[in-house]
Structure formats: C-alpha cells, structure tokens
Amino acid sequence: MLVPWNDRYATGIDEVDFEHRELVELVNRIHDTYVESNGGAPAIAALFGDLNRAIAAHFALEEHHMRAAGYRALPAHKADHERLLDDLRDMMDAHEAAGTRVDAAELGRALDAWFSVHFGTHDAKLFKAIGHHP
Ligand SMILES: [Fe+2]
Numbered sequence: 001m002l003v004p005w006n007d008r009y010a011t012g013i014d015e016v017d018f019e020h021r022e023l024v025e026l027v028n029r030i031h032d033t034y035v036e037s038n039g040g041a042p043a044i045a046a047l048f049g050d051l052n053r054a055i056a057a058h059f060a061l062e063e064h065h066m067r068a069a070g071y072r073a074l075p076a077h078k079a080d081h082e083r084l085l086d087d088l089r090d091m092m093d094a095h096e097a098a099g100t101r102v103d104a105a106e107l108g109r110a111l112d113a114w115f116s117v118h119f120g121t122h123d124a125k126l127f128k129a130i131g132h133h134p
C-alpha cells in the first residue's frame with residue numbers, strides 16, 4: 001500500500017475525514033493498478049478521472065471551511081491545492097500522451113509526497129487553527 005491511513009490525517013470534521021479516507025483509498029488503488037499493469041490497465045484513465053474529481057471537490061470543501069472561519073493562511077493553503085491539481089493534470093496528460101510510459105515509481109513518489117505532506121502540514125495546521133482537530 002502506497003499511503004497507509006494515518007490518524008493524523010483525521011481532522012475531526014466528519015465530512016472532511018470521510019473524504020480524506022476516500023482520497024487515500026483512491027490514491028492507493030490507482031498506484032496498485034499502475035504497478036500491477038505497468039501503466040497499461042485501461043482502468044487507469046478512469047481512475048485518474050475519479051481522483052481528479054474527488055480532489056477538486058475536496059479542495060472546494062476545505063476552502064469553504066477556511067473562508068467560513070476567516071482563516072488567515074487561506075492563500076498559501078489554496079496555492080498548494082492549485083499546485084497539486086496542476087501536478088495531477090500533468091500526470092494525466094503524460095499518461096494519455098505516453099500510453100504506458102509514466103514510471104510507476106515516480107507516480108508513487110509524487111502521489112505520496114502530495115498526500116502525506118499536504119495532509120500533514122497544510123491540512124493539519126488548518127484544522128488545528130479552526131478548532132476542529134481532535
Ligand atoms: Fe484535505
């Protein structure tokens with residue numbers, strides 16, 4: 001498993017935690033499918049699509065909570081969201097253009113780096129600041 005669930009990803013906001021678990025599951029599924037098929041599984045494009053939609057919706061939800069709380073670090077947090085979405089789109093484009101040539105280890109590193117780091121820093125800070133962190 002690429003990104004095992006970690007309780008520090010929990011925020012205490014049920015809908016956000018539900019989505020964090022869902023995202024971790026999707027990332028692991030896409031990575032496993034990628035490794036098993038060496039990037040050749042027809043399901044990969046659909047999984048990328050699912051991940052992209054789930055992430056975009058999740059970021060919108062978090063940004064809603066940040067605005068509602070008047071959260072000062074919103075611009076930096078939102079900028080990291082934009083960066084993650086750009087990276088994901090680049091990955092999807094590369095996968096489409098190259099067929100099977102996106103390196104699975106590289107994909108794994110990129111996905112893990114996003115999620116572990118973003119969840120553990122920006123998200124953790126946010127929920128600590130707005131008082132929902134357990
Ligand atoms: Fe998040």
Ligand SMILES: [Fe+2]
Nearest residue numbers: 062077122123
């Ligand atoms: Fe976030």
